[in-house]
Amino acid sequence: MTSNIHTVILDIEGTTTPISFVHDVLFPYIRDNLVKHMNQKWGSEELKQDIKELYKLYLEDKKASELVANNQFNTPEILNPEDQSNDKEKLIESVIRNVIYQMDNDRKSTPLKQLQGHMWLEGYEKELVKGIVFPEVPKAFENWKLNHIDIYIYSSGSIAAQKLLFNYSNFGSLLPYIKGHFDTTIGGKLHSSSYEKILSTINNGSPNNYLFVTDSILEGKAARDAGLNVCLSIRDGNPPIVDRQLLSTFEQISSFDQLFNKFNFKN
DSSP states (O other): OOSOBOEEEEOOBTTTBOTHHIIIIIHHHHHHHHHHHHHHHTTOHHHHHHHHHHHHHHHHHHHHHHHOTTOSOOOOOOOOTTOTTSOHHHHHHHHHHHHHHHHHTTOOOHHHHHHHHHHHHHHHHTTSOOBOOOTTHHHHHHHHHHTTOEEEEEOSSOHHHHHHHHHTBBTBOOGGGOOEEEOGGGOOTTOHHHHHHHHHHHOOSOGGGEEEEESOHHHHHHHHHTTOEEEEEOOTTSOOOOOHHHHTTSEEESSGGGHHHHSOBOO
């Protein structure tokens, strides 16, 4: 047993939630409803702002491509939304091409996340989308609550998207159990400095009293380098971890139930 754990920090994909959820549920929802969303929300301040931010990103990419021969992104043009002479249908088509391109290239730009977040909110509220967590997760949350253990989420998905998933989960709202959320605005998940910033933000004692659970061995290594206890989530459907030697240096679980046999949760 390690030192007493008073704070648990959880990854989402492959840890609390099947890794297939984002690619099989959330992303297809965006693709299937993008045209409808554009037409129904056309003229709203929310959509105007989303398009404005996407247009600004396009201009930044265009400028970068002019400076660097092999720019990372060959982003499709978005017509200027401020130019009144641009046809509505052509503007919508340009936005859709741009959004699909970003998704096809697994880009996680802030403007894209903002648009997706607005669309997912509507999908969750209309019960067209439901957040999925593994069956034992609510029980673990309840157990931690009874033992006064703080739960935080740290995911590459935006904080808004995280809250939607847990608020509209297949087990009802789990948000009341979660004390706080972090996304990559605090730093990338492969950098130990990000975990140091999280510890500083929570500001509750020694790193040895924290546990980070993730399916990524590189994230786990970064967190361990920052002094946290780490446990790897080895679930069916998760990508296999190739470095077996490094894997052997981590605690591993296939269900949250097993955490309570490996760590001493006490506050």
